[in-house]
Amino acid sequence: MRPIRNRFAKLLIYLGLAVYVVSTAMPFVWTLLQSLKTVRDANSAVPLFIFEPTLESYAKLWLLETPENLSLILFGILVASLTVFFLAIFLSRHGAPQFIVVGVVVGGFALILWTIPQLMKMADWYDFFTNTVIITTCAVTISISLSATAGYAIARKRGVSGAILLVVALGLGSLPPMAFAMPYYQLSAMLQIQDSFILVIAVMVGLQQPFSIWMLRGFFMEIPRDIDESAMIDGASRLRAFWSVVMPISWPGVVAVAILNVLGVYHNFLIIRVLTILRWTLAVGITKYVGSIYAATDTVPFAAAVSASLPLLILVFFFQDQLVKGLGAGAVKG
Amino acid sequence: MKNREFAAFVAPSMLALVVFTIIPLVVAFGLSFESYDYWTLDARVFVGFRNYVDILTDSRFWDAFRFTLLIMAAVTPTEIFMGSVVALLLDQISKRVRGIFVALALTTYVSVPVVASYMFRGLFYTGGLGNWLFALLTGQNLFLDETSVKIILIIYQLWRDTPFVILVVFAGLQSLPDELLDQAAIDGANRLVQLRYVAIPHLAPLLVLVAMTILGALYNIFDPIFVITGMNPSYHADSIMAYNWRTATQFGQLGKANAMALLITIGSILLRFPFLYSTWRSQVEER
Incomplete structure (x- = not known):
């Protein structure tokens, strides 16, 4: 719509948006503030907005005991992460093959995550964090590889066979989580694979398939058939045409779907909770900090809430455009 | 191919x-045709349709069903209305400031439901901002009981999911051609008329999709109930998914819980039916 010029109306618009911002941001801001308070400040009868911030609750959440040279270790972690990050950028600028760049990033960060508990005693929360990283990375990588090929095939296939697969997949994708959780619980007990990464990753891959196939099919349908068909006339096989011609121009769409996949795995609570005994992810792990062990008055749950949200906020920061595009495409294409 | x-x-x-x-x-x-213990995964007995009969005559299941429908009926239209209004407002302001609002909406959209529920719950602990505001406005202390917990749940859901509507409707508004609005304006249509006869018809298919997405998600609502009520049965605030969980893990009736999950599945498929049908049509006809 064309912008309104009337001054008074403009004022009302900003007033309305201010109400939206305050009401939406309040729970986040409050959680952040509570997490930075001492237990005493957090429980004061009148909500405190001005107080002396402390990182005590975060230390309690992440560390079993605070080492003397904590700041040195944190600085080392920061330097190591930046080194990996810039090394990857340097390599890709200088034409290193993609798998080497990916290998450097994955290997580098895996090494860092492995080193941290060797340097200081970490609490359970750190395990939840590494579990989340492992499960999300593996599940999303596998899920996207499977659904990209399937989505491409369905986008290029005329007629009923593709439609049947798509509709059956989407029908299965809309089932309630409990319909999966209980049979998985039963099957994993039968097969003696309870609480294993493989089980959780495999289940997450299966659950992400329907929606990913459907979204990727939408993106691939926008790419003209002539592009892959002309590559095939030049002698490329279908797989080669898909991988070397179609995929390179489809990355924005694939990344958008990958991010929605990350959210799907990261947000999952019910199924991971039923399937795991110890290998909890952050979304499940946070339930540990509220209830019997920690009183409702403690600040650790707030620190846990902030810590669990941060990785996703970083993701949004880097991939804001793809996320908006993915959301829009998911709703618009129907 | x-x-x-x-x-x-x-x-x-x-x-x-x-x-x-x-x-x-x-x-x-x-x-679903067996009686089966959750903890020992033992004592399996074939019971035929008894689980299904049990569920359909279980008043607590129907209570949960009614509460789920209540949430769907209360939340969906409110969210769509509020989200569309904010999206229209966003459309009016300059691009430079807009980024902040979009980032906030995205932050809420990516927040983990369980974690977001804890954040919301945190407002109502002792010393919480929500408690304090409530006392300030009404002069009474907020006690969690059957009614207030349900209201908190609904407000949580509005807070968590309205940003999704905002983002999608805002994206839809960007594809609304200005020429159409200008023509309407030349014909003497004021803004409300433009909104009613140009913008809303343009957004209608999108709004239907958004409504279906929200309804589908609310039908399976579980995480906020688990966190905000702490699965305390005295609140009588179970959704069907929460009652299903309770049947399996607290009553230990795995067979009955499986039957319930399958009954819930039927509703889930019915809810998605228009979407499945339109996907079928687009795949069969378009090419």
Whole structure:
């Protein structure tokens, strides 16, 4: 719509948006503030907005005991992460093959995550964090590889066979989580694979398939058939045409779907909770900090809430455009 | 695409689907005819349709069903209305400031539901901002009881999901051609008329999709109930998914819980039916 010029109306618009911002941001801001308070400040009868911030609750959440040279270790972690990050950028600028760049990033960060508990005693929360990283990375990588090929095939296939697969997949994708959780619980007990990464990753891959196939099919349908068909006339096989011609121009769409996949795995609570005994992810792990062990008055749950949200906020920061595009495409294409 | 290529391309994905969604469903179907203990995974007895009869005559199941419908009916239209209004407002302001609002909406959209529920719950602990505001406005202390917990749940849901509507409707508004509005303006249509006869018809298909997405998600609502009520049965605030969980893990009736999950599935498919149908049409006809 064309912008309104009337001054008074403009004022009302900003007033309305201010109400939206305050009401939406309040729970986040409050959680952040509570997490930075001492237990005493957090429980004061009148909500405190001005107080002396402390990182005590975060230390309690992440560390079993605070080492003397904590700041040195944190600085080392920061330097190591930046080194990996810039090394990857340097390599890709200088034409290193993609798998080497990916290998450097994955290997580098895996090494860092492995080193941290060797340097200081970490609490359970750190395990939840590494579990989340492992499960999300593996599940999303596998899920996207499977659904990209399937989505491409369905986008290029005329007629009923593709439609049947798509509709059956989407029908299965809309089932309630409990319909999966209980049979998985039963099957994993039968097969003696309870609480294993493989089980959780495999289940997450299966659950992400329907929606990913459907979204990727939408993106691939926008790419003209002539592009892959002309590559095939030049002698490329279908797989080669898909991988070397179609995929390179489809990355924005694939990344958008990958991010929605990350959210799907990261947000999952019910199924991971039923399937795991110890290998909890952050979304499940946070339930540990509220209830019997920690009183409702403690600040650790707030620190846990902030810590669990941060990785996703970083993701949004880097991939804001793809996320908006993915959301829009998911709703618009129907 | 040739049939053989097609089969090779879809095979890995379909294998994952069959193994991880169809097999569990078959298992669930089998278990739904048995009486079965959750903790020991033992004491299996074939009971025929008794689980299904049990559920359909279980008043707590119907209470949960009614509460789920209440949430769906209360939240969906409110969210769509509020989200559309904010999206229209966002459309009016300059691009430079807009980024902040979009970032805030995205922050809420990506927040983990369980974690977001804890954040919301945190407002109502002692010393919480929500408690304090409530006392300030009404002069009474806020006690969590059957009614207030349900209201908190609904407000939580509005807070968590309205940003999704904002983002989608805002994206839809960007594709609304200005020429159409200008023509309407030349014909003497004021802004409300433009909104009613140009913008809303343009957004209508999108709003229907958004409504269906929200309804589908609310039908399976579980995480906020688990966190905000702490699964305390005295609040009588179970959704069907929460009652299903309770049946399995607290009552230990795995067979009955499986039967319930399958009954819930029927509703889930019915809810998604328009979407499935339109996908079918687009896949069969478009090419």
